[in-house]
Amino acid sequence: MSVTVRLRKARRGAAFLAVVAAALLPGPAGARPAFEHITMDRSVPADGEKVGQVNEIRLFFSGAPLMRGASVRVVNSARSLMRSSPPAADATDSKQLFVTIDPTLPPGTYVVQWRCIADDGHVMRGDFTFEVTAE
Numbered sequence: 001m002s003v004t005v006r007l008r009k010a011r012r013g014a015a016f017l018a019v020v021a022a023a024l025l026p027g028p029a030g031a032r033p034a035f036e037h038i039t040m041d042r043s044v045p046a047d048g049e050k051v052g053q054v055n056e057i058r059l060f061f062s063g064a065p066l067m068r069g070a071s072v073r074v075v076n077s078a079r080s081l082m083r084s085s086p087p088a089a090d091a092t093d094s095k096q097l098f099v100t101i102d103p104t105l106p107p108g109t110y111v112v113q114w115r116c117i118a119d120d121g122h123v124m125r126g127d128f129t130f131e132v133t134a135e
């Protein structure tokens, strides 16, 4: 390995450490954070909810998540992936993220597995369950 390559690698490593340190170190007290840590507050359907029909899954966050890398998957009790649109931000409220479900789901229990990134870089993920009842 040449000296140049070694130096370049070392520099990249240092830059990475600086990013990690910046993320871990607390900011000055009372300073307004440049980036926002956000949480997923509720969903429709809600966790554990029984519903007659589902045309979309909607997640409500405390702030606007990044859409890049966002994913919302709906799986049935046999762990088969149900067909749904790619996640999109609500046109009037960027704190809401949704997928449309088409065709609608047959009766059964479903798990929504979601993942997205806050603009402070934190990966958020979670899952919740809902049930489609026979109409």
Ligand SMILES: [Cu+2]
Pocket (backbone or CB within 6 Å): 036, 037, 038, 118, 120, 121, 122
């Ligand atoms: Cu955060």
